[in-house]
Amino acid sequence: MTGIWFIGAYGAVATTTLTGLAAIKKGAAPRVQAGIVTESPECDPIRSKFPLDDIKLGGTEVRFLDKNAFQASEKIWEENYHFQRHYLDAAKNELSKVYAKKGTAINCGPGVQALGNLQTLEADGLTLPEIVGQLMKDFESFKNKNGEVVMMNVASTEQHIPLSEEHQSLDAFEGLIDENKVEKVTASMLYAYAALKLKIPYGNFTPSHGATVPAIRELAIKNKVPHMGDDGKTGETLMKTTLAPMFKMRNLKILGWAGFNILGDDDGVTLSKDKNKESKIESKDKAISSSIGYSPFSITEIKYFPPLVDHKVAWDYISYRGFLGTKMALQFTWHGIDSILAAPIAIDIARCLLFAKSRGEFGAIHELAFFFKHPIDDIIGDTFKQYQIFTDWVHEGRKIELSKMQAKIITE
Numbered sequence: 001m002t003g004i005w006f007i008g009a010y011g012a013v014a015t016t017t018l019t020g021l022a023a024i025k026k027g028a029a030p031r032v033q034a035g036i037v038t039e040s041p042e043c044d045p046i047r048s049k050f051p052l053d054d055i056k057l058g059g060t061e062v063r064f065l066d067k068n069a070f071q072a073s074e075k076i077w078e079e080n081y082h083f084q085r086h087y088l089d090a091a092k093n094e095l096s097k098v099y100a101k102k103g104t105a106i107n108c109g110p111g112v113q114a115l116g117n118l119q120t121l122e123a124d125g126l127t128l129p130e131i132v133g134q135l136m137k138d139f140e141s142f143k144n145k146n147g148e149v150v151m152m153n154v155a156s157t158e159q160h161i162p163l164s165e166e167h168q169s170l171d172a173f174e175g176l177i178d179e180n181k182v183e184k185v186t187a188s189m190l191y192a193y194a195a196l197k198l199k200i201p202y203g204n205f206t207p208s209h210g211a212t213v214p215a216i217r218e219l220a221i222k223n224k225v226p227h228m229g230d231d232g233k234t235g236e237t238l239m240k241t242t243l244a245p246m247f248k249m250r251n252l253k254i255l256g257w258a259g260f261n262i263l264g265d266d267d268g269v270t271l272s273k274d275k276n277k278e279s280k281i282e283s284k285d286k287a288i289s290s291s292i293g294y295s296p297f298s299i300t301e302i303k304y305f306p307p308l309v310d311h312k313v314a315w316d317y318i319s320y321r322g323f324l325g326t327k328m329a330l331q332f333t334w335h336g337i338d339s340i341l342a343a344p345i346a347i348d349i350a351r352c353l354l355f356a357k358s359r360g361e362f363g364a365i366h367e368l369a370f371f372f373k374h375p376i377d378d379i380i381g382d383t384f385k386q387y388q389i390f391t392d393w394v395h396e397g398r399k400i401e402l403s404k405m406q407a408k409i410i411t412e
């Protein structure tokens with residue numbers, strides 16, 4: 001038996017994943033699901049070891065804590081109609097029994113505050129050591145019931161706070177917690193810390209700090225737990241890191257890449273605030289340079305457009321130079337449904353981290369770069385190379401030589 005614990009359990013990505021998994025278990029959805037990479041024959045070792053119908057579900061939230069996961073999923077579904085209703089009905093029995101636990105929103109930034117009506121442990125008067133203690137209690141109880149479990153952070157994108165000396169070593173970071181230095185930590189750091197303390201692998205589907213902080217990475221090594229991030233690669237960035245290598249292979253020089261994204265729903269609300277948006281733009285921006293080895297002029301814009309709800313539209317304009325210096329352009333419009341793209345990838349990351357743990361691997365699992373916009377330690381962005389690295393890892397357990405696979409960006 002295995003389990004996935006979602007941070008941000010009642011959001012669009014989490015509820016779509018929860019509904020999909022519960023519907024698959026019930027036999028209402030086809031077992032071999034389009035979009036789940038680990039269901040493809042190339043990933044046989046993973047799909048046979050961690051079957052989809054054997055995954056238990058739980059999570060943490062900071063809103064709608066009076067609702068169960070079915071009611072939360074139904075609410076998101078009614079706003080989007082992003083899949084057929086019968087999947088939700090099939091999931092009802094299981095999801096009605098899942099109630100998210102209360103989490104923390106410390107230093108998540110104005111984008112998360114803008115969601116309104118937050119219910120948090122800090123608002124109940126808990127100090128940092130008490131918050132960590134409560135999170136660990138929730139995670140441990142889930143683990144005790146379900147065997148090997150993994151945490152997926154699919155909460156709203158938080159702001160980045162400046163990292164200082166205290167974030168560089170585990171001892172110093174634990175000092176921050178003990179001394180209740182609230183201004184020095186963010187919620188995602190606390191979730192990652194609590195999970196890794198309990199040897200629960202941690203996947204960061206968001207650009208938030210999570211386990212990327214050196215002190216928390218040290219904990220992952222010390223406790224021999226795998227983790228990976230950051231920020232699921234699902235839509236426009238997947239296109240960027242797939243198209244950009246084509247220009248490189250044909251020796252066409254990309255002069256500039258402008259990407260304009262509009263999206264609705266709560267993710268759009270969060271990303272409409274500059275401090276939260278900055279984390280996302282940074283991770284989207286790096287994707288092109290890490291795919292081609294240089295940084296063309298780049299514009300990445302994200303705007304909140306409520307009528308789209310969970311749909312996302314991106315328009316990209318790529319200016320490039322060819323033979324005899326002639327300038328040309330490529331444009332594309334991407335139209336996706338965010339959570340339908342994201343849910344299967346969240347399942348993939350969770351399964352891969354469980355797989356890594358079962359093979360005794362720990363620390364950042366760089367071979368999973370394929371799934372992320374901004375893979376930890378700046379692994380190259382090129383989707384094709386990443387896929388090769390990933391499948392070699394699945395089949396042969398081949399680990400990459402980090403320095404050879406890091407993106408080297410030439411600045412002209």
Ligand SMILES: NC(=O)c1ccc[n+]([C@@H]2O[C@H](COP(=O)([O-])OP(=O)(O)OC[C@H]3O[C@@H](n4cnc5c(N)ncnc54)[C@H](O)[C@@H]3O)[C@@H](O)[C@H]2O)c1
Nearest residue numbers: 008010011012013154155156157187206232266267338342
């Ligand atoms: N295709 C995609 O949808 C995609 C791709 C890559 C990354 N992401 C990232 O995944 C995350 C989730 O996206 P979404 O569309 O589901 O967003 P969403 O706004 O629908 O859901 C986020 C949920 O997290 C909850 N939350 C916020 N702060 C929290 C905290 N500190 N602790 C616990 N819960 C918290 C919110 O209440 C909300 O229910 C976002 O960070 C987004 O940027 C999404």
